Amino acid sequence: MNLPLELVPAETVAQGEAVARLYGEPLLEMPKDLYIPPDALEVFLETFEGPLDLLLYLIRKSNLNVLDIPMAALTAQYLVYVEAMRRHNLELAADYLLMAATLLEIKSRMLLPRPQREGADDDSDPRAELVRRLLDYEQMKLAGARLELLPRAERDYERVSIFVAEKVVERLPEVSLHDLQLAWLKIMKKARLTQHHQVRRDELSVREHMSAILRKLADGVFVVFDTLFEPARGPAGLVVSFLAVLELVKERLVEVAQNEPFAPIYVKLADAADDA
Template structure:
């Protein structure tokens, strides 16, 4: 039987996103998705049992949200080639599917509709008639042959997913670092980053600080280290 991974009361990453947007009474748009990015990441932090096979879809959507937010903050940070359906399009399609399924369920509960699809119960079978040469030993031998042909399942590799830091936490870290001096380098701030996701979070935190006019960024030459100066 197939099972679906649930995060609190949500099933799947699109269901979680749709719930967050509905809670904020927002229309589905790129701006709305960027506004609920941090809430989405906080929901991921609440997961107690982190299984990679269950979290894969949630992490893919989290990466898309971070990329979308960075693209809105930096319009020139765009991608020209076709990347398939956008997250906004996928969410609109998912919402239409949810609404259609609710209408179908409501119609099914209507007794007049349900009676149209009434199916007669199957006739009671007359019983099992084993072959004349049937015996317990022949049954045991057939089962053993079947078990021998089955390939034992391969164990899944063990892995570990680190907890990602939030944008707010990274902003607080940068502010504390700048309290010790007037400036810090971009490479210095990246020292504690454990993966690509945390690098993106650092980048978004700096953009937010620039937007708040808390810091200014300077780069002496092309490809040289970026300096973060406190205003």
């Protein structure tokens, strides 16, 4: 009979109470004439990792010794599972059918008489290779289960990273020769706008201009690079002054600095910077 049963929790059954309820009435034991339709129970081979997994499940379920497998009973159970699956998904059951053929071969070899031969190994067991594969697979499966229990990042916990800056040091950009060139071109452009063209011959000394620049920097503070030049002295004087600055930088008598890219350039006596 097909009855609408309502199962109760397992802990309730353990306490000796009703195992189910039929139309609200408790049942102390399952009916012996309970009818279960054939299609109510289906085998899903997708839950197994492969033929070896299904074989191992049948062996452990029947509490069999894996080293002494009763091939007849195991093959019969295996074929029941594979036949149920073959009717629904033949493509998925292909690997399982191959294992079924292997089981049938082993079963037939065990049923056939084996004549004794001189020099042959009479103790050879047709199940030996299958047993070896099952034992290796079981070890790998148990190892995988133990690995699965280990904590895994982004599944069981999240990584947290904290950046702690103990000391923040401001790094000023280095003044390159190109920066000095751009500043020099800016000064020359300004000089051409403010100076009339004059043709004359001047005797200019780089050393004198170096001394003049050092006097302007005698206070030991940073001075804007543009203020070291006098546009009124003309292009020739500006060129000599620029050469004087380059010579002072080369001899490490002055220091040039810049707060940020494309910012004004500052000049300072090198020894004054060391004292600071």
